[in-house]
Amino acid sequence: MMVDRIPSLGVIVVHFGQPALTLRCLQHLQEQRGIDLEVVLVDNSPNGDAPTLQDLGWRIRTLRCSNHGFAHANNQGLAQLRSASVEGVLLLNNDAFALEGALNALWGSMNQVQRPGLAVMAGGCLLNEDGTLQTRGGCWLPGRGHGLVLMGDSYPKEGVVYASGAALLLNREALERLNWQLDEGYFLYFEEVDTAERLRQAGPLEVVLEEKSHFIHLQGALAGSGKRHHDRSVRSEFHFHRSKRRFYTQHYPHYLPKMHFLHVLVVLKRLFQGDIMRAMAVVRGFWGR
Numbered sequence: 251m252m253v254d255r256i257p258s259l260g261v262i263v264v265h266f267g268q269p270a271l272t273l274r275c276l277q278h279l280q281e282q283r284g285i286d287l288e289v290v291l292v293d294n295s296p297n298g299d300a301p302t303l304q305d306l307g308w309r310i311r312t313l314r315c316s317n318h319g320f321a322h323a324n325n326q327g328l329a330q331l332r333s334a335s336v337e338g339v340l341l342l343n344n345d346a347f348a349l350e351g352a353l354n355a356l357w358g359s360m361n362q363v364q365r366p367g368l369a370v371m372a373g374g375c376l377l378n379e380d381g382t383l384q385t386r387g388g389c390w391l392p393g394r395g396h397g398l399v400l401m402g403d404s405y406p407k408e409g410v411v412y413a414s415g416a417a418l419l420l421n422r423e424a425l426e427r428l429n430w431q432l433d434e435g436y437f438l439y440f441e442e443v444d445t446a447e448r449l450r451q452a453g454p455l456e457v458v459l460e461e462k463s464h465f466i467h468l469q470g471a472l473a474g475s476g477k478r479h480h481d482r483s484v485r486s487e488f489h490f491h492r493s494k495r496r497f498y499t500q501h502y503p504h505y506l507p508k509m510h511f512l513h514v515l516v517v518l519k520r521l522f523q524g525d526i527m528r529a530m531a532v533v534r535g536f537w538g539r
Contacts, residue, residue: 294316325432326436370457372459
């Protein structure tokens with residue numbers, strides 16, 4: 251009798267405060283069936299307060315690093331997994347909880363399209379706690395200077411389509427193309443958009459947004475990122491515009507004059523609303539050094 255092969259995936263979970271969330275994330279991973287997981291927990295918190303893992307009865311590699319941003323923390327985990335026999339690596343927020351069969355569905359969709367020389371970025375559906383759809387992915391429109399939240403299968407052809415960084419699976423071809431590293435110039439925001447753009451520029455890329463793979467995602471639970479742009483904290487506003495400037499400088503410099511003009515309008519809007527702190531965050535983020 252022929253036995254189906256059990257796939258092996260690496261998973262990187264970055265911990266930055268709120269140990270209960272991280273523990274919940276790991277417990278949901280532990281409940282996944284039919285897939286072999288090699289989990290790396292990167293403790294990026296200021297006080298080293300990652301949850302105690304002994305009670306899980308599950309082997310997890312834990313690393314401690316200083317907080318130099320989301321990309322830097324994930325790179326510590328990627329360096330650990332590079333020599334492992336994994337067929338892909340899932341970057342998973344600690345406020346994202348894989349529901350039953352989520353990783354199997356994600357792996358299955360990625361495996362279905364894989365072929366030699368093809369980079370694959372796969373993501374599932376992020377759900378709110380009440381089970382409603384939050385997003386299936388995103389599409390950044392470089393010429394317009396803003397993105398779209400994807401809820402279905404259709405999206406503008408001129409955009410950069412990407413899977414959400416909250417639960418993002420990359421196959422080995424994609425990881426090799428990236429030299430197993432995200433761009434550490436992004437402290438927060440745009441990591442997944444930049445990754446998709448880098449992969450697309452380097453060769454064939456398939457972005458899979460799997461509707462049968464579900465994750466509960468507590469959007470903005472840690473970074474103060476909010477559910478919409480006007481919900482962002484001052485700190486998140488700064489990092490969003492700082493990362494946006496880097497993305498355009500690296501990939502779409504011909505749009506920079508337009509982005510400068512649009513950001514002047516954003517600052518004026520914030521000032522008109524009396525939100526001086528967030529207006530200054532935009533200024534420091536987009537034009538600061």
